[in-house]
Structure formats: structure tokens, C-alpha cells
Amino acid sequence: MAFIHCNFYSSVLDLSCSMDAIIPEPARSPDGKILGGKKLYPVLYLLHGLSDDHTIWQRRTSIERHVRNLNLAVIMPAVDRSFYTDMARGKNYWTFVSEELPSLVRAIFPISTARKDTFVAGLSMGGYGAMKLALTYPDRYAAAASLSGALDISQILQAPGRDWRNEMKNIFGDFKKVVGGPNDLFSLATNVGQSKWNNIPLFACCGTEDFLKDANRRFRDHARALDLNLTYEEEPGAHEWGYWDLKIQRVLEWLPIKKSK
Numbered sequence: 001m002a003f004i005h006c007n008f009y010s011s012v013l014d015l016s017c018s019m020d021a022i023i024p025e026p027a028r029s030p031d032g033k034i035l036g037g038k039k040l041y042p043v044l045y046l047l048h049g050l051s052d053d054h055t056i057w058q059r060r061t062s063i064e065r066h067v068r069n070l071n072l073a074v075i076m077p078a079v080d081r082s083f084y085t086d087m088a089r090g091k092n093y094w095t096f097v098s099e100e101l102p103s104l105v106r107a108i109f110p111i112s113t114a115r116k117d118t119f120v121a122g123l124s125m126g127g128y129g130a131m132k133l134a135l136t137y138p139d140r141y142a143a144a145a146s147l148s149g150a151l152d153i154s155q156i157l158q159a160p161g162r163d164w165r166n167e168m169k170n171i172f173g174d175f176k177k178v179v180g181g182p183n184d185l186f187s188l189a190t191n192v193g194q195s196k197w198n199n200i201p202l203f204a205c206c207g208t209e210d211f212l213k214d215a216n217r218r219f220r221d222h223a224r225a226l227d228l229n230l231t232y233e234e235e236p237g238a239h240e241w242g243y244w245d246l247k248i249q250r251v252l253e254w255l256p257i258k259k260s261k
Contacts (some may be wrong), residue, residue, distance in 0.1 A: 001022050001024060001025060001064055001067070001068055002022070002023045002025050003020070003021075003058070003064060004020070004021045004022075004023060005018065006019050006020070006021055006108065008104060010104075011100070012092055012095050012096045012099070012100045013091045013092065013093070013096050015091070017077070017078060018053075018054055018078055019054050019075060019076060019077040019078065019105075020054050020055060020057075020058060020075075020076045021073065021074065021075050021076070021105075022058075022063070022064050022067060023073050023110070024041050024071045024072070024073065039110060040110050040112040040113075040117075041071055041072065041073040041109075041110060041112060041117075042072050042112055042116075042119070042257050043072070043073040043074070043075060043105070043111045043112065043118055043119070044067075044072055044073070044074050044119045044120070044121060044255070045075050045076075045097075045101075045102075045119070045121075045130075045133070046063070046074050046075065046076050046120075046121055046122065047076075047077070047079075047097075047120070047122030047125075047127075047129045047130055048078070048079070048122065048123070048126050049122070049123050049124035050083075050124060050150075051081075053078045053080075054076045054077055054078035055076075057074075057076050057248075058076070060241040060245070061241065061244060061245040061248055062245065063248060066248060066249050066252055067252065071258075072252075072257060073109060073110075073111055075105050075109075075111075077097060079093045079096070079097055079129070080093065081125075081167070082094075082171060083128060083129070083156075083171050083172070083183075084125070084126075084129030084132055084133070085171055085172065085183055087170060087171050088170060088172060088174075089169075089170040090170060094132075097129065097133070098136070102118075102140075115139065115140055115141065115142055116142050117142065118140060118141050118142055119141060119142055119143050119144070119145075119255055119257070120133050120134055120141055120144045120145075121144065121145035121146070121147070121203075121248070122145075122146065122147070122149070123147040123148055123149070124147075124148050124150055124212070124239065125150055126147075126149075127146030127147055127148060127149020127150065127151065127204070128146070128150040128151060128153070128185065130145060130146055130149070131144055131146050131149060131151060131188075131202070131204075132183070132185060134200060135185060135188035135191070135192050136182065136188055138200045141200070142201070143200065143201040143202070143203070143254075143255055143256055144200070144202055144203070145202070145203035145204070145251040145254070145255075146203070146204045146205070146216075147206075147243075147244050147247050147248065147251070148206050148207065148210050148216070148239055148244070149206070149212065149215075149216065149219075150212060150215065151185055151204065151212070151215050151216055151218075152185070152215035152218050152219060153172075153178055153183055153184055153185065154178070154179050154184075155214075155215045156168065157172065157175050157178060185219065186219070189219075189223055189226060189228060190222075190226060192226075192228065193226030193227065193228055198226070198227070198228060198229070199229045200229060201229050201231070201256060202228060202229060203230070203231045203232075203233075203251060203254050204216055204220060204230060204232050205232070205233040205234065205235075205247050205250070206234055206237075207234070207235065207236060207237025207238050207239070208234060208235065208236050208237065209237060209238040210238055210239045211239060213234070216232075216234070217234075220232045231254060233247075
């Protein structure tokens with residue numbers, strides 16, 4: 001595997017940005033020659049949480065080792081504390097991550113453009129972002145996974161603290177317009193459930209000691225009522241990296257990708 005730290009310019013954000021990438025290396029003959037032509041790899045967009053950045057998955061988990069036999073590219077972008085949203089007062093991180101980033105990634109790296117080869121996952125805020133991407137654009141993603149995701153945005157907006165609520169207003173704007181809108185996963189799930197994409201594979205997990213447990217259970221129940229293709233797992237665990245390092249391995253096993261021998 002090749003690990004690449006990539007600096008690039010985003011015209012959407014008008015900002016110099018960074019992402020980390022894990023890219024499979026080509027097969028070689030016994031004498032070291034590269035075999036075959038250019039291969040396009042399936043890709044997992046792996047999203048970070050609220051207080052982290054693009055470096056966190058490789059610093060706190062063994063993600064590079066976990067994907068070593070999968071022939072899977074992993075793209076880890078940075079989106080600040082944006083909740084993967086075009087902010088009411090801030091940058092258009094949703095347009096960046098949903099439109100500009102995939103185009104840039106495919107131009108820079110040998111990445112497949114096929115839906116069947118495109119996956120997204122994330123933790124906490126990134127779990128919200130992963131589900132938002134897949135439920136907004138189920139025609140682009142073959143599967144999506146959330147680890148301890150902030151899946152009920154109404155809970156997030158109602159969390160106590162003046163500074164927190166001010167930050168959420170800067171991100172989402174008028175709270176009254178959020179529920180039922182394009183930033184509400186429950187509304188997006190309802191739309192998918194009524195569409196031809198209602199069988200898109202979704203995965204969500206949360207520890208029983210996690211403060212987001214009830215939000216995950218509400219999303220689970222909503223998805224089940226819609227008969228969505230959701231795999232939900234819950235076991236002892238908190239909002240911490242030991243749990244996420246274990247569960248990202250489970251996600252990689254669950255993803256519908258062809259495993260190499």
C-alpha cells in the first residue's frame with residue numbers, strides 16, 4: 001500500500017486543503033517489474049469526527065493494515081467542524097465533499113468511477129456525513145457505514161450550552177428549517193425508502209455506553225419502519241478509538257467488495 005499526504009487547492013472553499021490517501025500498489029513480477037496496465041480501484045471515503053482532521057484515522061487506528069489485502073483505496077479528507085454541510089456562516093463543505101472532492105480524487109488517483117466501487121464511512125460527525133452522502137445520492141454510493149454517528153440532528157441542535165448552540169446556528173442556520181430538510185437524515189431516509197434505491201446497504205453501530213446510543217436507536221427504528229437495508233450492531237463500548245478500531249474492521253468485512261487472496 002502507498003500512503004500519500006496530498007495538499008491541493010479547493011475552488012469551492014477557496015482554500016488550500018489536505019487529504020490523506022491509502023492507494024494499493026500495482027502487482028509486480030519476481031524481478032520487480034510492474035504487471036498489467038493501469039488498474040482502477042474501488043474507493044472508501046473515510047470521514048473524521050467533529051474535533052479531528054484528515055490524519056486521525058491513521059493516527060488512532062490501524063486502517064492501513066486493515067485494508068492491506070482488499071485492493072481498496074481509502075480517501076480521508078478534512079472538513080473542519082462543518083458537519084459536512086454548506087454552512088450558514090462559513091464554507092460550503094457539503095458541495096466540497098459531495099461534488100468537488102470525488103472529481104479531484106478521480107483525477108489524481110487511479111480510482112473507479114463506478115457506483116458499485118464507491119463507498120463511504122465515518123465516525124461521530126463523520127458517521128452523519130457518510131449517511132448524508134449515501135442517502136442524498138444513493139445513485140453514487142454502493143454502501144455507507146456509520147460508527148457512533150450523530151444520526152439524529154435534532155438531538156445535536158438541542159444539546160445544551162450557549163457556545164455550542166451558536167456554533168450550530170453558524171453551521172445550520174435557522175433550527176426550525178433543519179428537521180425535514182436536506183440536513184435531516186430521517187427525512188433523507190424516508191425519501192430513499194420511497195425510491196428505487198431503497199435497498200442500498202447501510203451499516204450503523206454504537207456502543208451501549210455512548211452518549212449517542214439513543215440517537216442511533218431512533219435512526220435504526222426509523223430505517224426498519226421504512227424497510228431499508230440497514231445492518232445495526234450494538235455492543236459494550238464508548239465514544240472512543242478502541243471501539244472504532246474494532247468496528248472499522250467489521251465495516252471492511254461488511255462492505256460489498258471483492259476480497260483479494
